[in-house]
Amino acid sequence: MxxxxxxxxxxxxxxxxxxxxxxxxxxxxxxxxxxxxxxxxxxxxxxxxxxxxSAPDIDRALSLVKAAMAFWLILLSAIPVIWIALRWFYAH
Incomplete structure (x- = not known):
């Protein structure tokens, strides 16, 4: 960026x-x-x-913040799921 x-x-x-x-x-x-x-x-x-x-600029900024938060939440929740899936895959 x-x-x-x-x-x-x-x-x-x-x-x-x-x-x-x-x-x-x-x-x-x-x-x-x-x-x-x-x-x-x-x-x-x-x-x-x-x-x-102006007001539309604030709305655009809020949508960027929401998109960034969604990205990090998805990433942070995907890492443990991938780790559990890999442990299960190698255990069986």
Whole structure:
């Protein structure tokens, strides 16, 4: 994903910041900027890859998150099933 959506504007980013920049690039929107947590204002970088997000952009983001969660749940449940099937196969 990082190779497909090259984040050349922000090469110094790490961890969570790279994920925010990648999400902004995938959705072609602007993410970041000042945020409030428990009443405290925190400044953060803006990642501009398009316009400000709108309601349809939020819906697209939620569908991407749901697809990613489904992928990981299927993967995590498939690994034990495959392991049990292989143990049963080699035991008989």
């Amino acid at each position: 990082f190779k497909r959506f090259v984040i050349v504007q922000y090469p110094e980013l790490t961890g969570y910041q790279q994920l925010c920049a990648l999400s902004a690039a995938m959705l072609h929107i602007e993410l970041g900027g000042p945020q409030k947590y428990a009443g405290n204002k925190i400044n953060s970088n803006r990642y501009c890859f398009g316009n400000l997000p």
